[in-house]
Amino acid sequence: MKSDTKNVKRLFNYYKKYPTLVILVIVLNLLFAFISLLSPIYEGKLLSYFENFDITKIITVALTLVVIRIIIEIVTNLWSRVILKLNARVNFDLKRDMLESLTNFEVKNFDNTNSGMFVSRLNKDTTELSQLFDDVTDDLSGIILNISFIVYVFFLNKYLGIFLVLNVILVYLLTILKLKYYKRVRKDYKIKDEKTVGLYTDVVRGIREIKDLNLKDTILKDVNSKTKDSIDAETKSIHTRRTWNRYIAAFQHILDFIFVILSVYFIKKNMLEVSSFLIIFLYKNKVLNLITFITDMLERFADGKVAATRVFDIIYYNTFTKETYGTKEINDLKGNIEFKNVKFKYNSKELFNNLSFKIHEHEMTAIVGKSGEGKSSILKLINKSYNVDKGSILIDNIDINELSEKNIKDNMSIVSQAPYIFNLSIKDNIRLARPSATDEEIIEVCKKARIHDLIIEMEEGYDTVVGENGVILSGGQRQRIAIARALIKNSKIILFDEATSALDNSNQEKIKKIMKDLAKDHTVIIVAHRLSTIVDADNILVLSNHNIIAKGTHKDLMKKCDEYKKLYEVEEN
């Protein structure tokens, strides 16, 4: 309950930014309810004039009715314009804030979550939430209108007024019961739906692997069974709602019959005029809409509550964690890195127990070791994608946790093992790393990354759009674009994780030289399986059993480290 109140406040804050629009919506709504009430009153008059057939009065009242109805249309239209504007603003604000939060999440939040879940919250739930006020005010004006009508009926005949109120209460109680059942099945559906959306994203993303590994049958079987579950759950929820609606309608038919009998009695006793009866009879069903409005509103609140939790959980980091940074700035960062008794685990699985080593500025350091030793993890700790659990990482002798986000990100770039290339032109992909880069600078880094000649051969050259994750490029080309992206940033510390693994020997040799060159005034760290790429590194760290077992130059290690020698010889053969 407490978190619900919090969420209401949070949503309220989004509307607070647009007071004029909010007030306009409320005023137009009240105006609509008030003018709408005039309709049955004048219709009642019209019917009574028909009884005496007073032509002038009939025409006057009929004309008044036309005017009232046209005014209602105008007010409704105005209201619609204002509320749409308000919806759009709140929708945008929610999406913007959610995206901002998402980009500030600690990376580990994405490890065990399906990206489809985030997409569905970002897309569906924000929209739903931004329409809540629209729906609720719409329902509210219906409620006001109908309550006013009940009051009017009390004026015509208090017993029928009481009957109507009782009618409303009885149907309301039934509806509460309906909601209880409906909410349960609805929740089940939402959970299943979120899972399927996640799976769909996986299928589309992994379509190539699915084809290559011939997983079509296996995957489709799984996806289809989950889809069926979700559709079944949805059908069940709709069926539950509809069945209950039919129960309630049947009950109402019985009440209608009682109403007619009561009216006959009152007319007989001269306690009710026939024209009043007609008008109540005509409008009675509208009053029963009151229930629909109230339950609709309750349903919207129920759905809104779910959507609010999903949206605000992200915006306010409720179940997710935000990256934390310090405030210190090193002005002229040199690029010395030190791991001091670092303990680190993913989830509950410990990776490093007590890892210590130093990396020096103006050096090319290599990290080698078998697959799964934790080489990539070390790089991810250096660029603070993950945080150590104990011990510390020092940059120029300052704990990385004390440095500002800007200081860290500006001074570091990483070419990761599987770099993501955006669905933009080649030029824009590279420029992402430094928006101020000129075309000439982009060409220069592409030459260094050995990709320039390939780019100019393409029909659209640097303007070629590369598809999702650079799908139109080869693996080696993607790697070289990623290297160019790191080079253009020209940060003090540059991390290469298997950055040249997909390149042919000649290109690898050339890029190796560039890296060595870079190390003259940068800190360069290279992770590579192919030891030939790192033989001339200034310092090589050998990882075994998730710890550094030796360090030194290639020559040193060949002499003193069996593990390294083994790695090297396996490759030689």
Ligand SMILES: Nc1ncnc2c1ncn2[C@@H]1O[C@H](COP(=O)(O)OP(=O)(O)OP(=O)(O)O)[C@@H](O)[C@H]1O
């Ligand atoms: N996000 C993650 N969540 C949980 N475990 C992870 C995560 N990333 C890596 N691991 C685990 O941590 C260990 C080290 O992974 P890491 O990627 O650092 O190895 P690596 O030395 O770079 O291997 P490779 O040479 O194959 O790239 C592996 O056992 C891996 O399963």
Ligand SMILES: [Mg+2]
């Ligand atoms: Mg790795």
